[in-house]
Amino acid sequence: MNTRPKRTQDRIEQVAIHLFASKGVRETTIKDIAAAAGLSEGALYRHFTSKDDLVWRAFEHRYVALAFRLKTAAAAAMTTRERLGAMIREIALAHDDDPALFHFLVFVQHGQLSRLAPDTPTPVTVVHDLLAAAVASGELPGQDPNLATALVFGLVLQPMTFAAYGRLPGPQAAYVERLAAAAWAALTTLPPPTAPGKDPTS
Amino acid sequence: MNTRPKRTQDRIEQVAIHLFASKGVRETTIKDIAAAAGLSEGALYRHFTSKDDLVWRAFEHRYVALAFRLKTAAAAAMTTRERLGAMIREIALAHDDDPALFHFLVFVQHGQLSRLAPDTPTPVTVVHDLLAAAVASGELPGQDPNLATALVFGLVLQPMTFAAYGRLPGPQAAYVERLAAAAWAALTTLPPPTAPGKDPTS
Amino acid sequence: MNTRPKRTQDRIEQVAIHLFASKGVRETTIKDIAAAAGLSEGALYRHFTSKDDLVWRAFEHRYVALAFRLKTAAAAAMTTRERLGAMIREIALAHDDDPALFHFLVFVQHGQLSRLAPDTPTPVTVVHDLLAAAVASGELPGQDPNLATALVFGLVLQPMTFAAYGRLPGPQAAYVERLAAAAWAALTTLPPPTAPGKDPTS
Amino acid sequence: MNTRPKRTQDRIEQVAIHLFASKGVRETTIKDIAAAAGLSEGALYRHFTSKDDLVWRAFEHRYVALAFRLKTAAAAAMTTRERLGAMIREIALAHDDDPALFHFLVFVQHGQLSRLAPDTPTPVTVVHDLLAAAVASGELPGQDPNLATALVFGLVLQPMTFAAYGRLPGPQAAYVERLAAAAWAALTTLPPPTAPGKDPTS
DNA sequence: GATGAATGAGAATTCATTCAT
DNA sequence: GATGAATGAATTCTCATTCAT
Numbered sequence: 072m073n074t075r076p077k078r079t080q081d082r083i084e085q086v087a088i089h090l091f092a093s094k095g096v097r098e099t100t101i102k103d104i105a106a107a108a109g110l111s112e113g114a115l116y117r118h119f120t121s122k123d124d125l126v127w128r129a130f131e132h133r134y135v136a137l138a139f140r141l142k143t144a145a146a147a148a149m150t151t152r153e154r155l156g157a158m159i160r161e162i163a164l165a166h167d168d169d170p171a172l173f174h175f176l177v178f179v180q181h182g183q184l185s186r187l188a189p190d191t192p193t194p195v196t197v198v199h200d201l202l203a204a205a206v207a208s209g210e211l212p213g214q215d216p217n218l219a220t221a222l223v224f225g226l227v228l229q230p231m232t233f234a235a236y237g238r239l240p241g242p243q244a245a246y247v248e249r250l251a252a253a254a255w256a257a258l259t260t261l262p263p264p265t266a267p268g269k270d271p272t273s
Numbered sequence: 274m275n276t277r278p279k280r281t282q283d284r285i286e287q288v289a290i291h292l293f294a295s296k297g298v299r300e301t302t303i304k305d306i307a308a309a310a311g312l313s314e315g316a317l318y319r320h321f322t323s324k325d326d327l328v329w330r331a332f333e334h335r336y337v338a339l340a341f342r343l344k345t346a347a348a349a350a351m352t353t354r355e356r357l358g359a360m361i362r363e364i365a366l367a368h369d370d371d372p373a374l375f376h377f378l379v380f381v382q383h384g385q386l387s388r389l390a391p392d393t394p395t396p397v398t399v400v401h402d403l404l405a406a407a408v409a410s411g412e413l414p415g416q417d418p419n420l421a422t423a424l425v426f427g428l429v430l431q432p433m434t435f436a437a438y439g440r441l442p443g444p445q446a447a448y449v450e451r452l453a454a455a456a457w458a459a460l461t462t463l464p465p466p467t468a469p470g471k472d473p474t475s
Numbered sequence: 476m477n478t479r480p481k482r483t484q485d486r487i488e489q490v491a492i493h494l495f496a497s498k499g500v501r502e503t504t505i506k507d508i509a510a511a512a513g514l515s516e517g518a519l520y521r522h523f524t525s526k527d528d529l530v531w532r533a534f535e536h537r538y539v540a541l542a543f544r545l546k547t548a549a550a551a552a553m554t555t556r557e558r559l560g561a562m563i564r565e566i567a568l569a570h571d572d573d574p575a576l577f578h579f580l581v582f583v584q585h586g587q588l589s590r591l592a593p594d595t596p597t598p599v600t601v602v603h604d605l606l607a608a609a610v611a612s613g614e615l616p617g618q619d620p621n622l623a624t625a626l627v628f629g630l631v632l633q634p635m636t637f638a639a640y641g642r643l644p645g646p647q648a649a650y651v652e653r654l655a656a657a658a659w660a661a662l663t664t665l666p667p668p669t670a671p672g673k674d675p676t677s
Numbered sequence: 678m679n680t681r682p683k684r685t686q687d688r689i690e691q692v693a694i695h696l697f698a699s700k701g702v703r704e705t706t707i708k709d710i711a712a713a714a715g716l717s718e719g720a721l722y723r724h725f726t727s728k729d730d731l732v733w734r735a736f737e738h739r740y741v742a743l744a745f746r747l748k749t750a751a752a753a754a755m756t757t758r759e760r761l762g763a764m765i766r767e768i769a770l771a772h773d774d775d776p777a778l779f780h781f782l783v784f785v786q787h788g789q790l791s792r793l794a795p796d797t798p799t800p801v802t803v804v805h806d807l808l809a810a811a812v813a814s815g816e817l818p819g820q821d822p823n824l825a826t827a828l829v830f831g832l833v834l835q836p837m838t839f840a841a842y843g844r845l846p847g848p849q850a851a852y853v854e855r856l857a858a859a860a861w862a863a864l865t866t867l868p869p870p871t872a873p874g875k876d877p878t879s
Numbered sequence: 880g881a882t883g884a885a886t887g888a889g890a891a892t893t894c895a896t897t898c899a900t
Numbered sequence: 901g902a903t904g905a906a907t908g909a910a911t912t913c914t915c916a917t918t919c920a921t
Contacts, residue, residue: 079905097299101891113893114906122891184438195440217441218432218448222455225431230423236386238397239419246420248464253424256462257455303916313882315918324916501703505895515903517897526895588842599844621845622836622852626859629835634827640790642801643823650824652868657828660866661859685884707912720885722913882921890914897907 080118083108084129092171096126096181130183134176137165138192145197151205155223155258156251158198162227163243163250174235177228198223202258212261222257226250282320285310286331294373298328298383332385336378339367340394347399353407357425357460358453360400364429365445365452376437379430400425404460414463424459428452484522487512488533496575500530500585534587538580541569542596549601555609559627559662560655562602566631567647567654578639581632602627606662616665626661630654686724689714690735698777702732702787736789740782743771744798751803757811761829761864762857764804768833769849769856780841783834804829808864818867828863832856 086107090099119125144161145154166173203216233239288309292301321327346363347356405418435441490511494503523529548565549558607620637643692713696705725731750767751760809822839845
């Protein structure tokens, strides 16, 4: 029942995440974190071998947990449309649960993404896999699943950025229906095919 | 009318922007910038009063210029849909012209946004004003123009982020038609109104 | 008469000596020693009041014991030459018994020498006393006993240093005969006296 | 004629060497060095990239220079005996010139030895080569040149250690004649060959 | 205008030692 | 006696900024 050590480590990660989210990783100092956690600077190193290690530990399992949260939420639904809607709702809820954590995981993560093992499930791969399957099965029109994934994430994440800048009010949950409808529309409304050889941007 | 000084200052901003885009503002040192610009560290301070000043000067007029670029591109078109499409194309072109500059302006800008005078035209306000007018005129269904703006920016910017992470190939221009179609679909496809008092997220 | 405490203390000194010999006193941390001894860091302070105290305790009686070991080895022989040979052999054997301990005592000892009580018998004084007596009795030609002692120690210790650097192989015992012959030759072969007042180095 | 930078760097190395010699590398702090050189701590890093770099730079060329000094001194003499004597004198003179530098190079050098390129001439290799040649030519009786080198260095260096501990007075130059005679005696006085298979130490 | 050495205020990290449990 | 978290004083190193030349 030695819950103290774990709790201290968790507490450190907790306060660190909030500082990272509000100031950025680089501009958050060990001193900041120690003060916020009510510890001396040196004491942090009993729990983490380096600042980098702290960032990584704070990131990794929470990021993977977010992926599983999305997967689980989607599993309850049947159709791709419903599953996508469930994921979008879950993303919004995850954001509203702890906006600082969400921002750290999704916007601030400081190059941690590239440190994940190549086949680690992430929020991005979870959505990607759903859309790729739907394209393969014909449930969605033919399109690059990566681009499709980008569109969905863009629609869902950008309102959070606007909210963080005060350009949109309130919890993200309020936008879920709209975002789900917009996402489905964006995925199913493709431009007429361009004749090959013609550059549509010129 | 010796244009050398101006050019030196521009060159400094140029190389600084590329460093900022690739490493981040905080992790780019004065030494880095000086070396890349072919100057001594001290000489930089002949052109900028501080690193902060350099960041700001590198940001401000380019950011406003981007806003005007969008405005100008839109002006040639008639309908809201065409104008929006023109803006989306222009954003993609601006990105492809100089990805580093674009990333600095849109993704890296280190809190410079909040230093802009409140009524400065920005890419965001330009798109916002277009959409707000369209909602007011009934050209778009009734919706929060801020949310509408977020959706458009999300759709357009997220593929760039994916591209930066290697998840999408090639120039953004290739996606313009798709993004324009998706954006218009997202702006015109609203969910059925929910009964007041009911929380759709529960 | 519970011998456990003593043994724990001895075990700590033992592992500390090996760490000191291989990494140096300063670069060996309390954590290193505790880990090697199978103890917690705090527990060390039950046995030693400080790291310094540990170094001193690890050094002192072993250093004096080495002196007695030399003295005893010499006592069995009759002539100065034999006694010196016995001491040289004993030094080599002591080294080969536990090279780490020997290195700690002779090469690493971190300023502990100056903490010995002025009349403590040490390996150096033991050899010195033998040679001084021999000079006094005429068994050795007239010379500074300190210089004579330095010559002997130089001859005996330097091969150990070479061995530690991999420049000489095997146990020091292999060199005993040679070293004894060389030492006696060095002690008995003096240069012709220089005329007083003349500086032979100019 | 910008002699300032070089001088500053040299001054830093100079004071660092003296501190290293008197306290050891590890126990000499950057703060110590900066204070002794009349600089701020940060300023040191304009001249050296790290403390390690400073140690290495202070060591390397001086160590090689010492090797050349010995070589040059020996070149003036004809016979092996005279050459060895010249080297021994030169070692003593080098010590007396700047005892701190000598101690740093020969006694303190903190693992720098292993960083030298494998074929770098060093004081040890210079003496070794002289003795190996003499053994090969029959000028010295058959013996391991490495052991021979160890004997010579032991004889010459140990008095310096004694002097540093106050056990011997004055400049090492005073001992040159004696050391040269002792060294020659040690190199030419071999024990009678032991019958093979017999262990003389048992 | 340019240079680059110098400054000084941190920043991350280490480690002997203490102390509550 | 033992544990290991916590402390706090160094320690190495970084970097924006200044300044003499």
